[in-house]
Amino acid sequence: MQHFPIFVNLRGERVALSGGGEAALAKLRLLLKTEAEIHVYAEAPHADLEALAESGKLTLHRRAARAGDFAQTRLAYGANEDHAEDTRIKALAEAEGALVNIVDDLHNSQFITPAIVDRDPVTVAIGTEGAAPVLARAIKRDLEERLPASLGLLTRIGKAFRAAADALPMGKTRRDFWADYYFNEGPKALAKGEDNAREALDALLARHLAQAPEPGEVAFVGAGPGDPELLTLAARRALDEAETIIHDGLVSPAILELARREALMIDVSKRGFGRSTPQEAINALIVDHALKGEKVVRLKGGDPAIYGRLDEELEALAPHGIATRILPGITAASAAAAAIGQSLTKRGRNTELRFLTGHDTQGFTEQDWHALARPGSVAAIYMAKKGARFLQGRLMMHGASPATDVTVVENASRPDTRVLHTTLAALPETTEGLSGPAVLLYGLAPRDAAAQLQLKAAQ
Known part of the structure; x- marks a missing residue:
């Protein structure tokens, strides 16, 4: 990964753009969605740029950018569609500490602007390191069709309710509440009106507060021989839902990367010529985390039922009444x-x-x-x-x-x-x-x- 994806807070920050033509306007369509203070430098600005300045959406300087214009600037764009002028802008902006993007010039850009699916405050950014813009646009189009326009409103309502939801215990209980809201109760209520969606949150919170904590469960998941493409769909879902993943040393790093970032990863490798975790310690870890009400994945290389000590781990869980399931994998x-x-x-x-x-x-x-x-x-x-x-x-x-x-x-x-x-x-x-x-x-x-x-x- 050459370009690390981040979301930059531009509220009240200065953003400078040099250029007055179509390329500048295209970049401004995105920048104007932010809360940045936008300054545009152009000797012959497009009529649409003049209109944007008159409406107060940006500050237009009817001249070329010069030294001092990029001081205290967070982001700088060169959109002059002229290599020599954009090279000059790049040197000025870099000297004054701004991050620079030259439109359609990946080599001379310090950062790139991805294709964006905007469901504010939900934002999806798609980048291809500049290698395949057509592919990025195709993915953007697909996501825009999949994500309803109401998603942003649903998220804003949920954001305003977060303080009230803090009454729920952290962890699985709170995540279950939000999952219920975003994927079940929220969309149904929003279909009847925005006020209904807000009221649905109050009723949903009361219901979740009254519920007893759900017991944990353990999924014994076969990670296969190492290629993540060989994982079953059930295994992928289990990794995405797991709060704790207890894995052996045969599981490849590429498969571990598929787990959600918040999951606790515990390596219990057994190695014939090195450090090994005793089976009794593994059993105790599985039981302990499941008794805390967590969704535990015991991730094993290959198939868990073939030389995976599966029976011993199932027997350790049995006295505690913990729910288990076995998801087979491709054996080595x-x-x-x-x-x-x-x-x-x-x-x-x-x-x-x-x-x-x-x-x-x-x-x-x-x-x-x-x-x-x-x-x-x-x-x-x-x-x-x-x-x-x-x-x-x-x-x-x-x-x-x-x-x-x-x-x-x-x-x-x-x-x-x-x-x-x-x-x-x-x-x-x-x-x-x-x-x-x-x-x-x-x-x-x-x-x-x-x-x-x-x-x-x-x-």
């Missing part, structure tokens, strides 16, 4: 298989699919090694970087061929995905140095590699 094995262009099951190749873990809380895990060692077996093995040599030894001890395909997929679905095709014989060396979450696809090769082997066999 599916994303890893997609990365290598293979299916996890295929007629004629494998009649079963095993999901294994390389280690559990007690150490390396034992499996049905004899069944796994049979030709054609396919397994997705989680948390196996540390136990790669143990897996290799057990499988080969039970008759698995050293030439058995194994594909290691690190950071499946993410921009830094790595696919490492190897064999069982070379598996331990292949997993050395991996830093991201990895899934071992035992018995599978990337589609291109598998096709080449089949071609060689046929020859």
Whole structure:
């Protein structure tokens, strides 16, 4: 992000604009919606500019801007449609401490004016870093169609009522009141008239004050393998509504960015080679925040029901009568298989699919090694970087061929995905140095590699 979006308070502030033509008028249409003190400098001003000055909406100086004109100025605009003159204005304004925008000249501007959807006091600003003005206008048009003209009035009524709403406890209770007003009672009352909307707030506040606090709830949400595009719609809604998000270390930063800014973020990572949060501490955190009446999201990489300690956390909540729901996510094995262009099951190749873990809380895990060692077996093995040599030894001890395909997929679905095709014989060396979450696809090769082997066999 090159341009950081902010809203500048221009009440009583001086804004200067150099230029008297169409470009200046276009910029003034936006500036006149503010409460700024506007000064325009133009030797030959447009007739509409003269009219605006006569009506007292701005101060018109019928000359070119000069040194001293930008002192105590918050924003300065160059709209002369003349490169040399705008360059001169830029130098003058910068020297006197003003932030400068040169119309239609991104390179020489210190700030840009976005496309704006105005539902005062609700304002939506849309910027594309100057790269796609057509796209910004299309988004603006779409939003203007979606946001009713009455939204501004509804917001102004709500703003005047904020002091009265402070009688409600902060947090979820107060947010529920405002959500009820803006998305339910307010629009219905406003349809009957502005006075009805004001009266509806009094009745709504009395109703919410009389309500007992709602109990908290916990949503166990699968964050998928890392790509935010793979989140379910239900998961996106849960992140948007959550007041507390307790997440593990497998959740990508891109997904955490989707949470609302006010949410409390708690990292409870478990790392095989570093700091780990004990499961008992995680259970206690989930229970504690839910008992406070909060909407809690327990955010887990992949699917919460696959090696996610879901049962232990559900059992910790059960004695307290806390409502829970489970929102599945795409498990890492599916994303890893997609990365290598293979299916996890295929007629004629494998009649079963095993999901294994390389280690559990007690150490390396034992499996049905004899069944796994049979030709054609396919397994997705989680948390196996540390136990790669143990897996290799057990499988080969039970008759698995050293030439058995194994594909290691690190950071499946993410921009830094790595696919490492190897064999069982070379598996331990292949997993050395991996830093991201990895899934071992035992018995599978990337589609291109598998096709080449089949071609060689046929020859």
